[in-house]
Amino acid sequence: MTDQRLERLRRLAPELRLLTDAADLEHYGRDWTRRWTPAPLAVALPASADEVQSIVRWANDEHVAVVPSGGRTGLSGGAVAANGELVLSMERMNRVVGFDAVDRTLTVQPGIVLEAVHNAAREHGLAYPVDFGARGSCSIGGNIATNAGGIRVIRYGNTRNWIAGLKVVTGSGEVLDLNRGLVKNASGYDLRHLLIGSEGTLGVVVEATLWLADPPPPTQVMLLALPSFEALMQVFAAFRARLELEAFEFFTDRALHHVLVHGAQRPFAEDYPYFVVAEFASGSEAREAAALAAFEFCVEQGLVLDGVISQSDAQAAQLWRLREGITESLARHKPYKNDVSVRVSAMPAFLAETQALIERGYPGVDVVWFGHIGDGNLHINVVPPEGMAQDVFVAQCEQVTDLLSAALARHGGSISAEHGIGLVKKPYLLDTRSEAEVALMRGIKRVLDPNGIMNPGKVFDA
Amino acid sequence: MTDQRLERLRRLAPELRLLTDAADLEHYGRDWTRRWTPAPLAVALPASADEVQSIVRWANDEHVAVVPSGGRTGLSGGAVAANGELVLSMERMNRVVGFDAVDRTLTVQPGIVLEAVHNAAREHGLAYPVDFGARGSCSIGGNIATNAGGIRVIRYGNTRNWIAGLKVVTGSGEVLDLNRGLVKNASGYDLRHLLIGSEGTLGVVVEATLWLADPPPPTQVMLLALPSFEALMQVFAAFRARLELEAFEFFTDRALHHVLVHGAQRPFAEDYPYFVVAEFASGSEAREAAALAAFEFCVEQGLVLDGVISQSDAQAAQLWRLREGITESLARHKPYKNDVSVRVSAMPAFLAETQALIERGYPGVDVVWFGHIGDGNLHINVVPPEGMAQDVFVAQCEQVTDLLSAALARHGGSISAEHGIGLVKKPYLLDTRSEAEVALMRGIKRVLDPNGIMNPGKVFDA
The missing domain is CATH 3.30.43.10 (Uridine Diphospho-n-acetylenolpyruvylglucosamine Reductase, domain 2)
Known part of the structure; x- marks a missing residue:
């Protein structure tokens, strides 16, 4: 050195x-x-x-x-x-530093892994309800930096909703102790919410106080086979109206293919094009009857072709693995990823346009879709054709992303639902945010980080 | 002109x-x-x-x-x-401009009165759940500018949680269309949350898209008489553990006095020092049994001396009037107000200190307390002694507020829980926010409002 x-x-x-x-x-x-x-x-x-x-x-x-x-x-x-x-x-910096049973808060250092936060909350009879596949590796500091979403947003919202207090070191080296666990605090600008989702460009979190929730109700998981994309929104509406949904995730036959290759167990004898994993509150006769009614309604309407409902926690975990194993099963292929969102009501039109765009843009290419219908959030993973050089592949994908980003602009959507902008989505930021907004972001960065040392070149160029 | x-x-x-x-x-x-x-x-x-x-x-x-x-x-x-x-x-600018059943959003102009928002949501079978006494006069734009809280924060959170999108005109005259109803949107700094609670110092809201909630469950209201401040936290803990609380509000005998003078109906034959209005989900035998169990537990422990439970919506409204009528019943006296918060867990120590401070600082003066225990939020209203000039009275009260503000700093609290800083609390801001935080607020204001034309002199001096 x-x-x-x-x-x-x-x-x-x-x-x-x-x-x-x-x-x-x-x-x-x-x-x-x-x-x-x-x-x-x-x-x-x-x-x-x-x-x-x-x-x-x-x-x-x-x-x-x-x-x-x-x-x-x-x-x-x-x-x-x-x-x-x-x-x-x-x-x-990965320790739990405090718990308060009256405030129902857990105070942690930023390097703690999300799963350790889940476990610490559970030890106190409570829950930290933000959850997603990377739970065993990602840290709470990173979750805050990207306002992480995941698979339970439909019920609990994003990371932002659970941050009671933040200690941060700003780009200029000031230590801020923001909000300090207060439920109500109307004393000037809420810098806590400015830091959440700023991807390390304004400062770095050195401690976070998290609100905890009641433990989730007993749940069951249903796996549904669907005939078409169009059926998705209708099945979602039918389930949302009848059940207390904890999660409502979908994926395609191509996603299932990769998960099965990666070792998951085949759920149905027949092939189907689309699948839903729905988790909902259970544990009472009324709730079980409602779940059955939702399922039967959808079958009668031709919206659902087959289904299975978990009868044990082990079976629920097995069904979840079909959805949660997708990202890992694709990793060895180094797929090109898009993670986009529109308003839930804009999903049908946007999905139709995107489907057509992908069929044109990626002819004969393995495109894997999955996502969170209830959040308007769609993940598109493109698997590179055998033997194609990565730079050539990325350049081709970026041409399609240009078109996708323009479609998002037309539908009022976002080029990043939950992954953040970072470096990968920076070229498309102006389809989602206006010139005026980006100019304000630059100005705000100069206030918190006058020398531009915090994660420069991420999100936008200074 | x-x-x-x-x-x-x-x-x-x-x-x-x-x-x-x-x-x-x-x-x-x-x-x-x-x-x-x-x-x-x-x-x-x-x-x-x-x-x-x-x-x-x-x-x-x-x-x-x-x-x-x-x-x-x-x-x-x-x-x-x-x-x-x-x-x-x-x-x-007070119209409803849109409703979307799939997104469950209501889009409104900023001048719409809160009660009209409630009514519009109800017409669509949904609810806008932020609520407080001024609902018939306050506007949604003002609610957003102060991140208004109120009586159902314990269940639904503050205004911030319900803002799906904001159109604003910034101090420099730019129109921003922020977040546009997206559930997930990780595309740079969330300027929407910066504007919420900024008290008109950065820009002005010209349109807001509000998320709506399921209609509330059927509820019942209980009025409880308590022997002491100390009992409050214990009654809150007992009720929170057993019931789905929609609201948990307290007030003192002095508050009851003013509401009764103002025309409300006396609830108990006996006098008691402290009262709680609790609203909770009802409509099932299990819930009614739980409510009775919570009440009986508190009576057995000597925490509750008397109580009444609503048997109709009319009676529920009558009980609520005892709490909601306080501000109006005091208005003709032009009381001096403090609206402070601490973490819920800090309430007992802070309440004891504040009670002692008020007894010393306002000897023989009519001090009316009420607030939201579950939010750590305390309202203190001081009624001016007969014949005292307002400036003399305010100057005396501000001396007590100096001490109160210092106590808040010791307990990690806030000089404004939900009213905002405005002009009234500006002298005390630095007991709640650090010099570094206020400097950042000034810097951020210069970015959005370079000529300092938006509500200058409010919250902080530029």
Whole structure:
């Protein structure tokens, strides 16, 4: 380690763990996007908010860019460090630091893995209800930075709804202690909500206080086979009207194919084009009768062709695996991903247009769809054809994304529902946000991060 | 109307309704605080977002301050115009402009009165669940500007949770169309949440899209008499554990006194020091048994001395009137108000300290308490002694508020739970927010309102 800047950081924070080995730079310099070649200056693993503040002040003095880093499960390149940045990994700051039974809050460090938050809440007889497939790897700090959504948004909303307090170090090195667990607080601008979803471009979370919910009711899971995309919205409406939905997810036959290849168990003997996994409150005769009524209604209407309902937690987990295993089953193919949203009411028109667009744009290509109908959120994964070079493949996909982004603009949608903008979606931001909005974002960044050291080049160019 | 600036505004927006009569200036220049002498330049009543934009651009050119104005039911002076400002009254922009059954959203103009929003939602079989006493006068634009809370926050959260989209005109005259009803949207900074609660200092809402909720379950209302403040938290815990609470409000014997003088019906033959109005889901044997069990438990523990449960909607309304009539019953006395919050868990220690502080600070003075235990929100109304001049009275109260504000800082609380900072609480902002936070607010204001024309002097001095 001969870099003079790092020597000065060592003197300022003598206890700080700093990594500069090539393997560490590669490991910490990339996220799940795998598109950029990692090239950070070094990796810092602070153990305290004080160390984080020292690092950020040093970065301002030395004009070194800082990339805040959690579980690096991001899919938009938000945690990529490819330009001599200092990676600020929060993985050592991963403890539960407090629980309050009256406030029903859990206070945690940012590097704690989402699943550990779930477990800590459960130990206290409560629940942290934001959940998604990367729960075993992603960190709460990253969840906050992207306002993570997931599979239970239809019932519990996004991460934003569960943040009672945030301690952050801003780009200028100030420590802010925002909202402090208050239910009602009308005392000026809510900087907490500005930080949530800002993808590390304004500051870095050093502690979060999370509201907890009542434990979920007993639930059952239904897997449904559908004849068409058009049936999806109608099945959703029928189920929403009759059941207390905890989740309502869909996927296609191509998604099922990959999950089965990856080891999941085949649910139906017949082939069908579309599937839904619905989870709903159960545990009473009335609820069970309502579930049966919803199912029978949809079958009678020809909206559902087959179905199975879980009779045990193990069977529920098996059905969920068909949906939750999709991302992992695709990972080895390095698919090109889009994660888009429109208003729920705009879904039918948008889906029809998108389906046509994909058939034109990706003729003969393996396109895997899944998503969250109740949130208006669609995930499109394009599997590269055998033997195609990645840069050629990405360039082709980006042409389709141009058209998709224009369609989103027409339908009032967003180029990123829950993955964030990062690097991957930056070229399309202006189809979702106006010039005036992006200009305001730039101005706000200059207020919190005057030297532009926090995750520069992510979301927008300064 | 000879003011040259107004002549130019007339030329820019020939259809704009402008008022300059003395009576209009007084009426539109003040809010429910009644502490400042209204002295606006004029009152504009735009009929469209275009007219609002014209006004804001004119104000930038002419360096005229603009005070956005809704129902002017605010209690912190946020809508006061006492320095030659243009009052921008949204009262003519008061229509429902859209409803979507699939998205479950209602789109409204900002001047619509909260009660009209409630009614419009109910017509569609849904509910807009933010509610409070001023529902018949306050406007949704003002609710958004203060992130209004009220009596059902314990169940539904604050206004912020229900805003699916916001159209605003910023201080620089840009029109922003924020979030557009999307459930999931991870595309850069959420400016919608920055605008919510900014008290008209960054821009003015010209249209809002509100999420609607399922209609509330059938409920019953219980009025409880309690022996002490200490019992309050325990009764709250007992009720929260057993019932689905829709509201849990408390008030004191002094509050009851004023409401009875104002015409409400006496609930109990005996006198008691403290009262709770609890509303909870009913309509099933299990729920009714749980309500009875909660009541009996509290009586056995000596936490509740007497109680009555509503047997009809009319009786429920009568019980609610005891709590909701307080503010109106006090209005003729021009009380000095504090509206403070702490974490729920900090309530016992804070209440004990505040009770002692008020006994010392207001010896022999009529102090009326009420509030929302489940939100950690306490309202303190001090009734001026007979014959005391208002300025003397306010100065005395502000000395007590200095001490209260310092106590809030010690307990991690907020000087404004739901009324906003406005003019009234501005001197105390730094006990609730840090110097760094206020500096960031100033910086952010300069980004959205570079000429400082939007509600200047409110919340903080530029």
